[in-house]
Amino acid sequence: MSASQAVFLPDNASLFTRLRVAGQCLKRLKDDPTNPTYGQTFNLSLNGKVYAALAQQFQRSEEGRRMLSNRPSLEARELDLPAFERLPEGTLGHEFARYYRDNKISPFETTLELKNDVDFLAKRYRETHDLLHVLTGYATDVVGEMELQAYVLANLGLRTTLFVLLNSTLGQLKAPQSGVERSEYLRRVWAAYRRGRASPRFLDFWFEEHWETPVATLRARLCAPAEA
Template structure:
């Protein structure tokens, strides 16, 4: 299973999909299938007629294919939590209930609704990095850039969605991925395993995404006993309280808030000040 998933990830993941090509219309039927006039199997022709690529990179999948992808990506993500490609597949194939709920929260909020309409992206090509670096200390933009530099991460590493069968919901999960580093910034958490687990607890409460719940539940297995104690006594209770108390973080138009102080935005959202512990 691990080798199959590794090969699938390198090839764009669809190797796990029975009859599911990376691009509609390129499937190769088995030699035993009856073929149509163009050389495709009749059953395959009927299946592919219903396929429609809803956005660039979209790979239509059946419920069974999604279940197989979810199971395989869950195994790989638990084996290696830093396999962001597998984490991404898991989020897309298990978010069928949580994503519509998040979209509705955005639609029912003035700022969230505007985000859905305008579809902003957080990428190096859309960010004025020099301008953000020149903002005052403590501002969202300056602290976000500091986070990227200190942890040697880039917003361009976020994978585009592939398996979400709704164009608007695909944007919702893309937005979630692109503001993940801003959650680290607001919560004051680094990208080490302890910091990631804390952020996942907050995101699990906020989003209900099974991927976040699994990360929050199983991530601590890789922590030392000292860090587990800090997590259980200080960080998880704070993350849960903040997640329950805070308004939906997807309803913030961060690109228009760069100059706002981090402490001010935390207070506006309802995020409690981080505990004074070393993470």
């Protein structure tokens, strides 16, 4: 049995079990930060109830019901990045492909079975992380990642984002490593939180239908203005 398979989150797990599994995932993610199984299991272990509540909210709208029924995917095998690069500059598809090329990373993939709506929403959130970088304009450096965590915390209320944000912020306040002063770091993270709270929920948006739409148009639709 591989290390990935050894991390297992039972259905209807107790709080103790979910915390134990989250701890196991974190230990493995330190050595293998891009592992999709550890990442999504960590996500589910702390956010299961949040996703269950979101699924109920999705059921109240036509678009939400359509998404839960069709379960669209933004995994690597569903994305034609070379075709996206041929789209006009400024479009979502073109800028999304550029994001992967410039950061020398690959789209999300998972090995986990989708057994229910909670599993799907956990996967959907992981898949939209990189799109949110493009949409919000937050960078992929330490501060940019924490800005995005704060944005998502306010927009969706995911517990994992709070955990990551607190852990990073405590480290930043103790020994700044990002080249940004403590006060500036806190200002930017707080501004991102307020922006996420003022923005429409992004998780039920059909990005797949907007590759040819300008990022500026989608940003105006889905994101509150960033503070200067």
